[in-house]
Amino acid sequence: MKIAISSDHRGYQAKKRIIEMLKNAQHEVNDCGCDNAESCDYPDMARIAAGRVSKSESDRAILICGTGLGMSIAANKLRGVRAALCHDELTAQFSRKHNNANVLCLPADLIGDQLMSLVVNSWLNTDFEGGRHARRIEKIDAIEKDFCEGA
Numbered sequence: 001m002k003i004a005i006s007s008d009h010r011g012y013q014a015k016k017r018i019i020e021m022l023k024n025a026q027h028e029v030n031d032c033g034c035d036n037a038e039s040c041d042y043p044d045m046a047r048i049a050a051g052r053v054s055k056s057e058s059d060r061a062i063l064i065c066g067t068g069l070g071m072s073i074a075a076n077k078l079r080g081v082r083a084a085l086c087h088d089e090l091t092a093q094f095s096r097k098h099n100n101a102n103v104l105c106l107p108a109d110l111i112g113d114q115l116m117s118l119v120v121n122s123w124l125n126t127d128f129e130g131g132r133h134a135r136r137i138e139k140i141d142a143i144e145k146d147f148c149e150g151a
Helices: 009-024 043-056 069-075 088-099 112-124 132-149
Strands: 001-008 028-031 060-065 083-085 103-107
Touching: 001 009, 001 043, 001 069, 009 028, 009 060, 009 103, 009 112, 043 060, 043 069, 060 069, 069 083, 069 103, 083 088, 088 112, 103 112
Parallel strands: 001 028, 001 060, 060 103, 083 103
Antiparallel strands: none
16 A cells, blocks of 8 residues: 655654554555654645645555644645544544545654554554445535535
8 A cells, every 4th residue: 555654743753663664564655754853844744645645646644743633634624635633443443434534643742652553553454334434425525525626
């Protein structure tokens, strides 16, 4: 799977660990920055990696900042992106099963390395259920089309 990943300065160390985990699992990883722990702005980082999903250049993306909130807000502004902030395995699984999330947002300051790895693995290995959930995703897509067309 092609996975874009980015972080702000607060998520930089976690991003490095997750990249290694993804590569060990044979995923194709595109590191979209940031490249060090110096202060940077999360909207810029979210736009790059989630933008790859929006443009169909990556299958999915993972975004990491201190709380994950800023990344999820920014990423969800991009067409076709369904970014989910997940704090545990259950939210990761349901973001995929029911919401077909294509961007995972993580809180580097709020969960430890072991839990973060479990969340990433759950998210990557859970499939979208479709069915009644597909109808709901179509409604989300319609909202995006109605309110964001030409924006």
